[in-house]
Amino acid sequence: MNSLNTVCPARQTFNPPFSRIYAEREALAHPRAAQVLSAFPASRVIVIDHYKDVFNRTHQSFYLQKQSQALILAVKKGTLIYPGAPFCQDFGNSHFYYTSSVMNCIYDCEYCYLQGMYPSGNLVLFLNLEDIFGEVRALLARHPVYLCVSYDTDLLALEGITGLVRDWIAFAGEHPDLTLEIRTKSAAFSRIADLAPLQNVILAWTLSPEAAARHEHRVPSPALRLQSALHALRAGWPVRLCFDPLLLLPDARNLYRTFIEEVFRTLPGDQILDIGIGPFRISTEYLKRIRRSRPACAILSYPFEVTDGSASYDRTAMHALMDEVCSLIAKYVNPDKIYRYEEDN
Numbered sequence: 001m002n003s004l005n006t007v008c009p010a011r012q013t014f015n016p017p018f019s020r021i022y023a024e025r026e027a028l029a030h031p032r033a034a035q036v037l038s039a040f041p042a043s044r045v046i047v048i049d050h051y052k053d054v055f056n057r058t059h060q061s062f063y064l065q066k067q068s069q070a071l072i073l074a075v076k077k078g079t080l081i082y083p084g085a086p087f088c089q090d091f092g093n094s095h096f097y098y099t100s101s102v103m104n105c106i107y108d109c110e111y112c113y114l115q116g117m118y119p120s121g122n123l124v125l126f127l128n129l130e131d132i133f134g135e136v137r138a139l140l141a142r143h144p145v146y147l148c149v150s151y152d153t154d155l156l157a158l159e160g161i162t163g164l165v166r167d168w169i170a171f172a173g174e175h176p177d178l179t180l181e182i183r184t185k186s187a188a189f190s191r192i193a194d195l196a197p198l199q200n201v202i203l204a205w206t207l208s209p210e211a212a213a214r215h216e217h218r219v220p221s222p223a224l225r226l227q228s229a230l231h232a233l234r235a236g237w238p239v240r241l242c243f244d245p246l247l248l249l250p251d252a253r254n255l256y257r258t259f260i261e262e263v264f265r266t267l268p269g270d271q272i273l274d275i276g277i278g279p280f281r282i283s284t285e286y287l288k289r290i291r292r293s294r295p296a297c298a299i300l301s302y303p304f305e306v307t308d309g310s311a312s313y314d315r316t317a318m319h320a321l322m323d324e325v326c327s328l329i330a331k332y333v334n335p336d337k338i339y340r341y342e343e344d345n
């Protein structure tokens, strides 16, 4: 058995990730394609007309595909930049946008909304970053832009394959009116550690206590994420910490108290750019789909409250936890730098 293979509960083995690569004809002609394919010399490449022919098929199992992800190389058409979604925090920025040059993630968090959003667990990599840059330039001609580039994926976790974070940083270096947020749960700061820090590129780590991280499969441990954030901070990068989503686990208040103490034993709170805090929240439609594919998942079995198509924990318990987490963090970080997601925003 190949040591890279993973074993499912039924003891069947899965192929290693990206052992199959689907590539649109147009994507294959893109200069970035050769660089990506060179990382997978043993993979089988299947030429397709359009990524949706593979990604949007019906009756796919997101969960099973995640155990053996295929990579799909594509060229993005149509809308490339979107206004920031109401579920996401803007950290006080106006002109808030996001873009996704990757659909899906190599990690497998049980609560991840992507499981409800996408029909497939495979990973689509759009190669035409220069077209996205063109749209950002057009926006910048009108006003400053705050752009999140690592939603719907974890871009830094993929840096060894894609090099997209480097390209975004180079682009941000030429456009001081652009502020980028690159959010990650990876421990991969070393991939960009040779670059000079930019004050308009925010590296944002999502942090979770150990008990919550047990529901985040294949994700580096909280301690490794903290070390990576520490290296970024020491190198002079603006570092944001995201305690989002907070999970209402048994004994949650104690779990988060102990964890926040650990975080600020490692990281100097006065050097952190800012902090985002938000409860678990998800569209009811997505939640329904995820529960179907993960029927035994305890954290999705909570009796959520539903308001306007959005499911979240009961408000009293969640507000108590949010209050506690905010006041604990305020011991280390100026409260003005703490951004709290409120359902009513």
Ligand code: SF4
Binding pocket: 105, 106, 107, 108, 109, 111, 112, 113, 114, 152, 153, 154, 185, 216
């Ligand atoms: S790291 Fe984020 S995008 Fe990736 S699986 Fe986890 S929640 Fe989803």
